[in-house]
Amino acid sequence: MDEYKQLVPKLAELRRRKGKNQASLATALGYSEASSISHIETGQKGVSAPVLLRWLSSLGVDLNDVIDDVNSGLDLSLIHEALNKGINVNKLLEGEMNSDE
Numbered sequence: 431m432d433e434y435k436q437l438v439p440k441l442a443e444l445r446r447r448k449g450k451n452q453a454s455l456a457t458a459l460g461y462s463e464a465s466s467i468s469h470i471e472t473g474q475k476g477v478s479a480p481v482l483l484r485w486l487s488s489l490g491v492d493l494n495d496v497i498d499d500v501n502s503g504l505d506l507s508l509i510h511e512a513l514n515k516g517i518n519v520n521k522l523l524e525g526e527m528n529s530d531e
Contacts, residue, residue: 440496441485442471448489458488 469475
């Protein structure tokens with residue numbers, strides 16, 4: 431399975447494991463609708479690096495732990511680049527996956 435496809439469901443798993451529902455996470459991240467969280471967790475909507483960091487922070491989870499958990503050869507320098515430049519993590523990971531084809 432692609433790394434990106436492993437990361438997206440991991441976000442929902444982490445949220446559930448930490449006992450948060452979509453509505454409370456949406457509020458913590460500044461979204462007005464819980465459906466925004468649902469769309470991110472199902473891959474229908476992308477998540478920017480700043481939102482990803484706030485998501486993980488609100489759950490008390492470190493990005494490195496998430497990456498370590500789903501990493502099966504992902505170039506971690508890409509994540510670092512996204513975080514430093516505010517690049518949309520979804521687009522960055524999709525580019526990495528396309529370069530393998």
